[in-house]
Amino acid sequence: IRMKLGLFSLLCSGIFIFDSHQDGSLQCKKIPGSVSLPVLEKKGDITLGGLFSLHDSVVVPSLSFTSTPPPTQCTRFNFRTFRWMQTMIFAIEEINREGKLLPNITLGYKIYDSCSTPHQALKAAVELMGSDKSAGVDGKTQNKSNCRGTVSAVIGDGGSTQSLVVARFLGVFHVPQVSYFSSCACLSDKKNFPAFLRTMPSDFFQVDALVQLVKHFGWTWVGVIAGDDAYGRGGANIFAQEVRKLGACVALHEIIPKNRAQAAISSIISNIRSSAARVILVFAVEQDAAALFDEVLRTGLTGIQWLASEAWSTAAVLSTPQKYHKILQGSMGFAIRRADIPGLQDFLLRLKPSSPDAHADPFLAPFWEEAFQCSLGTQAEGQENNVTGKRPCTGTESLSSITNIYSDVSQLRISYNVYKAVYAIVHALKRLRSCVKGEGPFSQQACSDAEKTQPWQLLHYLKQVRYLTSFGDEIKFDENGDPAAMYDLVNWQLRENGEMEFITIGKFDETSTFANQKLQIQEEYILWNGNQTRVPLSVCSNICPPGTRKAIRPNFPICCHDCVVCAAGEINAIECARCLPEFWSNAERTACIPKQVEFLSFSDSMGITLMAISLIGSFSTCVVVIIFSCYKNTPIVRANNSELSFLLLVSLTLCFLCSLTFIGQPSKWSCMLRHTAFGITFVLCVSCILGKTIVVLIAFKATLPGNSVIKWFGPAQQKAIIIFCTLIQAVICTVWLVVAPPTPRRLMPRESAIVILLCDEGSYVAFALVLGYIGLLACLCLFLAFLARKLPDNFNEARIITFSMLIFCAVWVAFIPAYISSPGKYSTVTEVFAILASSYGLLCCIFLPKCYIILLRPHKNTRKYLMSNAASARF
Numbered sequence: 001i002r003m004k005l006g007l008f009s010l011l012c013s014g015i016f017i018f019d020s021h022q023d024g025s026l027q028c029k030k031i032p033g034s035v036s037l038p039v040l041e042k043k044g045d046i047t048l049g050g051l052f053s054l055h056d057s058v059v060v061p062s063l064s065f066t067s068t069p070p071p072t073q074c075t076r077f078n079f080r081t082f083r084w085m086q087t088m089i090f091a092i093e094e095i096n097r098e099g100k101l102l103p104n105i106t107l108g109y110k111i112y113d114s115c116s117t118p119h120q121a122l123k124a125a126v127e128l129m130g131s132d133k134s135a136g137v138d139g140k141t142q143n144k145s146n147c148r149g150t151v152s153a154v155i156g157d158g159g160s161t162q163s164l165v166v167a168r169f170l171g172v173f174h175v176p177q178v179s180y181f182s183s184c185a186c187l188s189d190k191k192n193f194p195a196f197l198r199t200m201p202s203d204f205f206q207v208d209a210l211v212q213l214v215k216h217f218g219w220t221w222v223g224v225i226a227g228d229d230a231y232g233r234g235g236a237n238i239f240a241q242e243v244r245k246l247g248a249c250v251a252l253h254e255i256i257p258k259n260r261a262q263a264a265i266s267s268i269i270s271n272i273r274s275s276a277a278r279v280i281l282v283f284a285v286e287q288d289a290a291a292l293f294d295e296v297l298r299t300g301l302t303g304i305q306w307l308a309s310e311a312w313s314t315a316a317v318l319s320t321p322q323k324y325h326k327i328l329q330g331s332m333g334f335a336i337r338r339a340d341i342p343g344l345q346d347f348l349l350r351l352k353p354s355s356p357d358a359h360a361d362p363f364l365a366p367f368w369e370e371a372f373q374c375s376l377g378t379q380a381e382g383q384e385n386n387v388t389g390k391r392p393c394t395g396t397e398s399l400s401s402i403t404n405i406y407s408d409v410s411q412l413r414i415s416y417n418v419y420k421a422v423y424a425i426v427h428a429l430k431r432l433r434s435c436v437k438g439e440g441p442f443s444q445q446a447c448s449d450a451e452k453t454q455p456w457q458l459l460h461y462l463k464q465v466r467y468l469t470s471f472g473d474e475i476k477f478d479e480n481g482d483p484a485a486m487y488d489l490v491n492w493q494l495r496e497n498g499e500m501e502f503i504t505i506g507k508f509d510e511t512s513t514f515a516n517q518k519l520q521i522q523e524e525y526i527l528w529n530g531n532q533t534r535v536p537l538s539v540c541s542n543i544c545p546p547g548t549r550k551a552i553r554p555n556f557p558i559c560c561h562d563c564v565v566c567a568a569g570e571i572n573a574i575e576c577a578r579c580l581p582e583f584w585s586n587a588e589r590t591a592c593i594p595k596q597v598e599f600l601s602f603s604d605s606m607g608i609t610l611m612a613i614s615l616i617g618s619f620s621t622c623v624v625v626i627i628f629s630c631y632k633n634t635p636i637v638r639a640n641n642s643e644l645s646f647l648l649l650v651s652l653t654l655c656f657l658c659s660l661t662f663i664g665q666p667s668k669w670s671c672m673l674r675h676t677a678f679g680i681t682f683v684l685c686v687s688c689i690l691g692k693t694i695v696v697l698i699a700f701k702a703t704l705p706g707n708s709v710i711k712w713f714g715p716a717q718q719k720a721i722i723i724f725c726t727l728i729q730a731v732i733c734t735v736w737l738v739v740a741p742p743t744p745r746r747l748m749p750r751e752s753a754i755v756i757l758l759c760d761e762g763s764y765v766a767f768a769l770v771l772g773y774i775g776l777l778a779c780l781c782l783f784l785a786f787l788a789r790k791l792p793d794n795f796n797e798a799r800i801i802t803f804s805m806l807i808f809c810a811v812w813v814a815f816i817p818a819y820i821s822s823p824g825k826y827s828t829v830t831e832v833f834a835i836l837a838s839s840y841g842l843l844c845c846i847f848l849p850k851c852y853i854i855l856l857r858p859h860k861n862t863r864k865y866l867m868s869n870a871a872s873a874r875f
Helices: 002-013 079-098 118-129 161-174 201-217 230-245 264-274 287-297 322-328 344-348 364-372 414-433 455-463 605-632 643-662 668-702 709-713 716-740 764-787 795-823 825-856 863-874
Strands: 017-018 026-030 039-042 045-051 057-060 073-077 109-113 153-155 178-179 197-198 221-227 248-255 278-284 307-308 332-335 374-376 389-393 466-468 475-476 487-493 500-509 519-521 550-552 562-567 570-572 576-578 583-584 592-594 596-598 743-747 753-760
Touching: 026 519, 026 550, 045 079, 045 118, 045 414, 073 332, 073 364, 079 109, 079 364, 079 709, 109 118, 118 161, 153 414, 153 455, 153 753, 161 197, 161 230, 161 583, 178 414, 201 230, 201 332, 201 487, 201 500, 201 519, 221 230, 221 264, 221 287, 230 248, 230 278, 230 562, 248 287, 264 287, 287 322, 332 414, 332 500, 364 374, 364 389, 364 716, 374 825, 389 570, 414 455, 455 605, 605 643, 643 668, 643 716, 643 825, 668 716, 668 743, 668 764, 668 825, 753 825, 795 825
Parallel strands: 045 109, 045 153, 153 178, 178 197, 221 248, 221 278, 278 307, 307 332, 374 389, 596 753
Antiparallel strands: 017 026, 039 109, 057 073, 332 487, 466 475, 487 500, 500 519, 550 562, 570 576, 583 592, 743 753
């Protein structure tokens, strides 16, 4: 393990190698000829290390491996990070000056520039951990180098990628590391990073806040662009996973390359355009985000609502240059909680290269030259530096005369994290030194040796730190070394003077008791991209209008769909849902309404028509009764058995009227009445016709000599035939009503918008018997009338009965298939039509010719006329 560690450090740092002695100690030896990194150092009883990315990039040297590697050249000085470093110094000097937390102890510091690169951060960490002579926590020099390092704890680094490398290295020696800006969720893994803590919330909580934001505004088509580092990739991947759990979709997932190649970034812009996403999350550090937005400006991409991760949500690099204002106005993102640190601004403005101790600060000169755009050198006043092309400066200039992010203390967020990190370590040291002998947390309840404190002992106390800052915030670490996650939701809004302002429009508190109260937003204060007040819509497909459902497009994410009209009888909720059997969808397919009830009603046109035909038929029958009553003594009325004629007319009247029972809403009593009334009245009618046919046939036979059959078919026998035939039908109907009576029934076809009310026959056998019995009598009448059709009589009624029975049978034969195939109320209409048609057929065929003779040909209604024609017919 030690051999691997030595090789790893040699390859990565190029400064120290690690060797093991016979006593088991791990020794640090500096490589001869290697160059130490620039360091800002102040001696103290206890020394804290610091890692800050004071520069944004490194000029990578050409390594031939034939000579000593040249010193690393860092470029692009970062004012914001320089303020963070000065905040660490401010906090240490504040603690030394007050002397309440660590009385009689002076804190020192040793600060390196990690230049925003992992290998430079590792070099700095190695220098913090090793030297030719190692100093203890009391500041006294030890003759033996033992790799315990010159620092008791390290504050940093800022970037997650740098912290990953440093945390693996420091974790080997259990040296506490407290980061102020590393938020990668991967750093919460205590198995791989046992000594890592931070005052910056984990990206896991930030992603939770971003996902809640997406959910709150109903965005379902969101793009993600990440930086090519542990921070960007880790956070973007977690966000993509979590946002999909909401049912939303990731429209695009792109990576900003570290080399900022224009072709690669142009491809990202093209993908944004083609995705049609209007909400894009940029999960990257401010330098990577700036490279992306430079290309956005160049290509003229507008109309995007940008969501910012906390790495650039309040970044001056993007908010200060006015060139970004057009595209970033209205941007929104989460930022860590801010605070006002009294006295910090005066401390920041104290710096001057001309001060006596300025020569010990290797970072002051590049800061000063960048801030004042000048060159510190020996040139005369006003003479330009021939090398840099910058005017010379004296070092006596005042920082208060210029405005930049370094002296801006209005958004102290990361600076506040640095401040909290220093105080967390100091509170841990205080508890360590306040340990009561015999009540300690270590083996045999021992306390740490205050003069020779081991880093792992300090780490024990640091994990248990819990204190209130002077601003009332509680600082503590959970089991993963993470602080409580609290964010401000900030909105980028332009002031009237053209400057960008970060307006706090909400907050996110992971510690909230109720999940739905974690995110709180004041929407009335939000200005969206383009200075709009309406929430931007970002969907792959528009919301389906009422009455339609989503149909997923093949080979597209679930958020992309087409809108398909719901089928009849369905309404849309999330998907088209079928209504209950009693209900049907409205025309818009938005609600289920009760189905229309359908039956043969007195109010609809068909019901009115049939009712009118029925009443006309019964009225016509009554007219015939009146005519026959007035001419009852005439030969034509008397010759055809007037009693049977009147009984037949009465039964026809009942047949016409019984059709009315089929009209109207079916009820229990109407269903029983309509079929029984129809069956009995028609049997009565057909029985009368049967009696008349028998009388006609027997009357002719009786005229033959020696035939006395007529005595068996007198009026009494005729009535008995009618009563007997009708009684059989009455018995059938009675049994039907007792065993399985007709009842109202509701038919609710699934694919129909109506509920059909009809009378269920109850017993199809009984219904068939009723119709069959009527058909049997009708066929018997037809047969007998057919036999008597050519009898020699002036007014042979058998021919008329034959014709009427043919019509009657034809109607009812056609009725059976029509009734079975007719849907809904039309089956009832078919039955009523059959009743009326057969009734009219009997009325017209049997009585219309007689009424014609009675009223229009009275000369034929005489006994002489009838006898003369009868005699001529015989001979």
